[in-house]
Amino acid sequence: MLSISGARGIVGKTMTPEIVARYTGAFGSMLRETITDRPPRLVVGSDGRRSGSCLASAAAAGLAAVGCEVTLLGITTTPTVGVMIKELGCDGGINVTASHNPIEWNGIKCLNSEGLAPAGRETAKIIARFEGSQVDRVDGADCGRISYADDAADHHVGKVLAMVDVDAIRAKGFRVILDSVAASGGPAGRQLLEALGCDLVHLHGEPIGIFPHTPEPTEANLTELAMAVGKDSAAAVGFAQDPDADRLAIVDENGRYIGEEWTLVLAALRMMQRHGGSPVAANLSTSRMIDDVCAGFEGASVVRTAVGEANVAYGIRSNGGVIGGEGNGGVIIPEVCYIRDSLSTMALILELLATDGRPLSAIVDSLPQYSMVKRKWDLTAIGGKRAVHPILKKIRKHWASAEVNNTDGVRVDIGDAWVHVRPSNTEPIIRLIAEAPTREAAEQIADEAATVAGIT
Numbered sequence: 001m002l003s004i005s006g007a008r009g010i011v012g013k014t015m016t017p018e019i020v021a022r023y024t025g026a027f028g029s030m031l032r033e034t035i036t037d038r039p040p041r042l043v044v045g046s047d048g049r050r051s052g053s054c055l056a057s058a059a060a061a062g063l064a065a066v067g068c069e070v071t072l073l074g075i076t077t078t079p080t081v082g083v084m085i086k087e088l089g090c091d092g093g094i095n096v097t098a099s100h101n102p103i104e105w106n107g108i109k110c111l112n113s114e115g116l117a118p119a120g121r122e123t124a125k126i127i128a129r130f131e132g133s134q135v136d137r138v139d140g141a142d143c144g145r146i147s148y149a150d151d152a153a154d155h156h157v158g159k160v161l162a163m164v165d166v167d168a169i170r171a172k173g174f175r176v177i178l179d180s181v182a183a184s185g186g187p188a189g190r191q192l193l194e195a196l197g198c199d200l201v202h203l204h205g206e207p208i209g210i211f212p213h214t215p216e217p218t219e220a221n222l223t224e225l226a227m228a229v230g231k232d233s234a235a236a237v238g239f240a241q242d243p244d245a246d247r248l249a250i251v252d253e254n255g256r257y258i259g260e261e262w263t264l265v266l267a268a269l270r271m272m273q274r275h276g277g278s279p280v281a282a283n284l285s286t287s288r289m290i291d292d293v294c295a296g297f298e299g300a301s302v303v304r305t306a307v308g309e310a311n312v313a314y315g316i317r318s319n320g321g322v323i324g325g326e327g328n329g330g331v332i333i334p335e336v337c338y339i340r341d342s343l344s345t346m347a348l349i350l351e352l353l354a355t356d357g358r359p360l361s362a363i364v365d366s367l368p369q370y371s372m373v374k375r376k377w378d379l380t381a382i383g384g385k386r387a388v389h390p391i392l393k394k395i396r397k398h399w400a401s402a403e404v405n406n407t408d409g410v411r412v413d414i415g416d417a418w419v420h421v422r423p424s425n426t427e428p429i430i431r432l433i434a435e436a437p438t439r440e441a442a443e444q445i446a447d448e449a450a451t452v453a454g455i456t
Contacts, residue, residue: 120310238252281315
């Protein structure tokens with residue numbers, strides 16, 4: 001899988017050390033075209049899954065082979081890589097991660113000198129170089145050096161602490177239950193929450209690289225966390241990270257999974273309480289709840305972008321926003337880095353709890369509610385990539401008189417409901433997401449879209 005989200009594949013099959021070295025070599029070769037007075041400098045981390053250290057070494061080797069200087073960070077969250085790019089004055093970075101994909105997957109996520117995922121045009125150049133094996137390897141004397149740094153988490157946590165009211169959070173002494181899925185978010189998550197004075201109960205905090213459950217932080221995969229929070233724990237909140245810790249799901253004090261869609265809503269609410277209204281970038285698949293939150297602050301607005309972290313980041317930058325994100329639990333706070341960041345988001349939500357005074361459940365229940373339906377189909381089962389264009393064309397034609405957005409697949413807004421159909425950036429599937437004020441209405445529009453598309 002090659003897309004704006006990077007490269008992903010099955011370890012040992014479509015994601016091997018040789019493939020990784022060629023992909024990172026293509027990235028490094030592209031950098032050398034613009035940086036001619038010295039070797040490009042990059043940082044490389046990995047998300048903690050067992051194949052990560054092997055493939056991170058291959059990534060560093062691929063970069064060094066084209067003349068780049070590399071600093072290996074070890075097991076590191078993706079946002080931490082972004083922080084370290086700025087901290088060390090690097091020209092880019094790479095995290096070896098497949099995000100929420102199962103353990104058999106791994107991948108490469110490239111970042112530019114500003115800690116941003118490369119824009120679509122830049123990503124296309126990397127992919128073209130990779131597919132064409134346009135890797136400009138250098139002679140032995142010009143190979144880049146590989147060094148090591150072990151303080152990346154310190155820098156990241158320090159930036160997060162500088163962003164929030166630490167004293168207000170520490171005064172509450174919140175009990176927090178955190179599920180780090182035995183991956184990269186564990187050490188930094190613990191460091192942050194302890195610095196905020198939290199009484200931490202840490203589930204799967206050691207980054208041993210074997211996931212204790214399916215790693216995507218959805219309700220079905222977080223039953224252990226929900227039970228731990230809801231069983232007389234006196235916890236104020238439960239948090240769940242994905243393997244590279246760029247996404248965060250939330251469980252309220254009663255053990256209720258409130259969902260990833262609420263992560264951006266709550267973080268944006270607190271950010272606008274602090275800074276006032278401003279543009280908030282959110283992708284086309286993100287809940288309308290963010291529009292409702294913005295409606296409560298003068299000067300706030302929602303900028304809709306294509307799905308993908310890079311698209312949201314550029315939406316924030318180009319509109320002067322202070323926050324943005326996606327409905328998958330990924331929140332970007334430029335004050336820390338232009339990458340979705342579970343650490344910043346946990347701190348903001350704890351600050352919201354500390355300053356609001358109400359329990360999380362009461363805050364959530366006071367905001368407008370919607371019901372969302374998410375479905376997906378394997379592309380091979382519906383005719384492969386060639387089937388996508390006809391499917392989208394059918395959706396557009398069926399709702400031709402409605403509000404249609406063709407930025408990424410097709411999103412149609414019909415009154416107080418919407419449906420979004422698009423091919424995934426990270427898996428060989430097509431996604432259908434629908435939202436309406438009630439479950440029945442959301443299911444109805446999802447069924448209608450699936451029937452029209454012929455993918456029931």
